[in-house]
Amino acid sequence: MAASGEEVKLLGVWPSPYVIKVKIALELKGVRYEYLEQEIWENKSELLLKSNPVYKKVPVLIHNDRPVCESAIILQYIDEVWAGARPSILPSDPYERAIARFWAGYFEDTWFYGAIKILQVKTEKEKAEAIEQSFAGLSLLEETYEKSFKGKPFFGGDNIGYLDIALGSFLGWVKTIEKMSGLKLIDGAKFPLLATWAERFCSVATVKEHIPKTDKMIEYCSKVLQPKWHALNN
Amino acid sequence: MACEKGEGDVVLLDFWASPFGQRVRIALAEKGVAYEYREEDLANKSRMLLEMNPVHKKIPVLVHGGKPVCESLIIVQYIDEVWAHPNPLLPTEPYPRARARFWADFIDKKIYDCGTRLWKLKGEALQEAKKEMICILKLLEGELGDKKYFGGDAFGFVDVALVPFTSWFYTYETSAGFSVEEECPKLAAWAKRCAEERESVRKTLYDPQKIYEFVGLLKKKFGVE
Secondary structure: OOOOOOOEEEEEOOOOHHHHHHHHHHHHOOOOOEEEEOOOOOOOOHHHHHHOOOOOOOOEEEEOOEEEEOHHHHHHHHHHHOOOOOOOOOOOOHHHHHHHHHHHHHHHHHHHHHHHHHHHOOOHHHHHHHHHHHHHHHHHHHHHHHHHHOOOOEOOEOOOOHHHHHHHOOHHHHHHHHHHHOOOOOOOOOOHHHHHHHHHHHOOHHHHOOOOOHHHHHHHHHHHHHHHHHHHHO | OOOOEOOOOEEEEEOOOOHHHHHHHHHHHHHOEOOEEEEOOOOOOOHHHHHHOOOOOOOOEEEEOOEEEEOHHHHHHHHHHHOOOOOOOOOOOHHHHHHHHHHHHHHHHHHHHHHHHHHHOOHHHHHHHHHHHHHHHHHHHHHHOOOOEOOEOOOOHHHHHHHHHHHHHHHHHHHHOOOHHHHOHHHHHHHHHHHHHOHHHHHHOOOHHHHHHHHHHHHHHHOOO
């Protein structure tokens, strides 16, 4: 619980998986906070510009007036500040921490940008390439689950942890890409461990309300994002 | 590196000129960890490298007790956690830790790519890259301020993340026509200080002229004038 006199604010936008990560982490630790939905295309707020002058992006966690930026960094900060609140987000073993950081980084820096291309590219050939790359990445993840996490309900063990949150926060987007492109990415036939993990993750109480509904995401993607992507491409 | 300490076997798969690999070498030296260095031929990657880093197939990879750790900043944090003393690299308090991670991540996102554009591109594109690099360095200088190191009085995580790129400054300056010393005197002073005061840095970094010659070879390979 945030001690009295502690002020926690989160600047975010509802469709962002990076913001969802932080919401889940705060809820896991039982931290009370004020959520401030931001304008990120035009009219960025003074608070956002002041709190994240380098990137001017969300999420930003503001804890007692001190801003923390970049979702992976925010998650580790939350875990360290509210270390007393169980469960721990990061594993305690240094090697397991390194593995969690690695896969979280891979998924959000590499895999997700590849998967989003499925919706962004123009030609069928480019789309097929993007799909193949996404499957290749999921294969690697499935292998890792098999090798290092089998028998556990979550990457974090009995409870969700850093890697679960890092991957799982993208599931809303994964479902959106699947629905919009008519293809199954986390296919239970190809990736049985990941598919079961995904279902399990989405039914966790602290997670459920934070993953936006797919039809709301599809609307956001078609009305807001796709026009912007087309403008960039032309 | 001849040192007393070691826990299990430590192997580093690396490439001599890589600033990312140098981060790891500097961190290991700061901690006095004994390890086996293995030079990789990046045109002909070893089976070990491909097995240890199947996702990215890149160096550096630290293999500790047979288990691989990939991505230089993740490796440096791992080293800092396993061999916490001497010379802890990350601060102890959460907020300064978050700040250190932020700036190390900034360096990761910005310097190498912008730097590469400085020696690969010409004309308008080069001018843009030059402006960007000066901006990046000024932001970093702002974070350094009047401190001895980014870590304060102690050489720390951000210092380790940035210092290998100081031997690339000469290449960047010569390619783009600017001076780090003129644009960012505090940063230039910091670079000198690291080389003078940290044995780990002195023993790891190569002469800027050697890096310049190495980039010359890369330019030939990529067909850059």
